[in-house]
Amino acid sequence: MENLSDLFSESSAPDEILLNDVGIDNNAAIQQNNSFETDQQGQNKNPFMHSFPFLNTEIASVFLLNRFYPKKRKVECPSFSLKKKFHFFVQPDMGISLPQKTLQERIPDNSEVTAFRREHEKTLEGIHAGLQVGMFIGKSPFYASAGFAYSRISEKLDLVYNYTEVDTTYGIVSITRSQNGDTVTVIYGDIITEKNIRGQKIKHHYFHILDIPLLVGYQFDLTNGWSLGLNGGVLVNIGLRTNGQVLHTLNDFKPIEKDKYHTTLGLGYRFGIDVEYALTPTFALGLNTRFTGYGKSFSSPYSNFRQNYLIPGIHLFGRYHFSL
Secondary structure, eight states, rough: OOOOOHHHHHHHHOOOOOGGGTTTTTTHHHHHHHSSOOTSSBBBHHHHHHHHSSHHHHHHHHHHHHHOOOOOOOOOOOOOOTTEEEEEEEEEEEEEEEEEEEESSOOOOOHHHHHHHHHHOOEEEEEEEEEEEEEEETTOOOEEEEEEEEEEEEHHHHEEEEEEEEEEEEEEEEEEEEETTTOOOEEEEEEEEEEEEEEEEEEEEEEEEEEEEEEEEEEEEOSSTTEEEEEEEEEEEEEEEEEEEEETTTEEEEOGGGBBBOOOOOOEEEEEEEEEEEESSSSSEEEEEEEEEEESSBBOTSSSSSEEEEEEEEEEEEEEEEEO
């Protein structure tokens, strides 16, 4: 028979289990042990208590079950909850802007045409449309996005002209005749005529800009579905196309010469602020105020002027969220 110290040393080992681990009710076990009543002479009929009379009933019950029932060990399965999910969004937008133009002579030459354009040419509202695809990592408020953006900038010049046109032709200036009517001399020379011309012309020219925006942003969650965002980044310009008519002289226009403007603008920049409201858990509407600029002049070195723009605007966008 195992001695008492061996039994207690095994029952108190680190792998000791509780009654609940093996699916046995503690109260039921204690009640069963108490059912061993003592006889009339006070002898305990419980065989275990008979061997160890100094143990009370509850301690004995727990000791027996821990000693003779195998421990039910808990199996821990590997967890994949730490795997980050990628949260994407698709964001179409459209907007208007008030482009701010800078027009300067490339080489100061007191050009009357450039000075007249700077004073009288008016930059109209710009129109814009774009599509962005972005990604959040996990629940991070930071995101990155890329896409396509189209912009059109319009210029208008209302020209009122009033000038005198001089026309010179070669012909008979005078004829000398004799008394009897015979022609004596005929003098030829330049005949100058003047004609006053006045009127009004309104002409436009346009810039069509295609960019690839590469942006990063941070989104602050506010209350009741509202959020505030900051974003900015680089614009990779992949196309600049011009069309229309531009002032050629102080009195007339001519179609834009293609070599007077660049066909691409290189790198630009954009930064802005978003205000967004979640209509559903996956769709939100928002407004974005932004500033856009380009480091390169729109005009090429073949023109005698520099034409640059800073473009502040406001855009309405929808944002659809999904996860993979």
